[in-house]
Amino acid sequence: KAGVTQTPRYLIKTRGQQVTLSCSPISGHRSVSWYQQTPGQGLQFLFEYFSETQRNKGNFPGRFSGRQFSNSRSEMNVSTLELGDSALYLCASSFAGGSNTGELFFGEGSRLTVL
């Protein structure tokens, strides 16, 4: 079956702009998590959605937001971009029917560069 698909794969923005990233999970997976990966900080949790509900949010400013649609596809948005937002944004899906996350299946990521 198809894996997790993230679009776009690469993008360049300038400070102050906003960006929307998209993630299509594996068919049947209802949980989608987003992570920011940078060389210095590793994988930082952004948020997790399950059946269109945000169940958990990481320690990121309000400029970072997300949502999940009824078909489990998810988007995340970053407004008023800053240079420090340059990173690889990874989406991961899981079945997560219970209270634990279960195995995460990651997409290839969206690499954002802010100039």
Added chain:
Amino acid sequence: GQQVMQIPQYQHVQEGEDFTTYCNSSTTLSNIQWYKQRPGGHPVFLIQLVKSGEVKKQKRLTFQFGEAKKNSSLHITATQTTDVGTYFCAGPGGGGSNYKLTFGKGTLLTVNP
């Protein structure tokens, strides 16, 4: 909040040497997961450990979960160039919720052929 720490941050070995990375959590974990990320790639799930003291093997890889369920290790016997990558451990929880995985910063393994 919950912290997951990994050491070492980097490890360079000669092909054929063994490699071990260690993971420590500030809280007791219900389970621990391990992922591998090849250079330029995305994290790929390796294994999940659930029981106290559990040991699991995958070919040359041996995973252990501590008795107190606060630490774990990954040992690779006789490394190969295909083992190159960053190895992450991750535990659920943090922020009062199990609906997230907290990752360690990873150990980057390089192998000299």
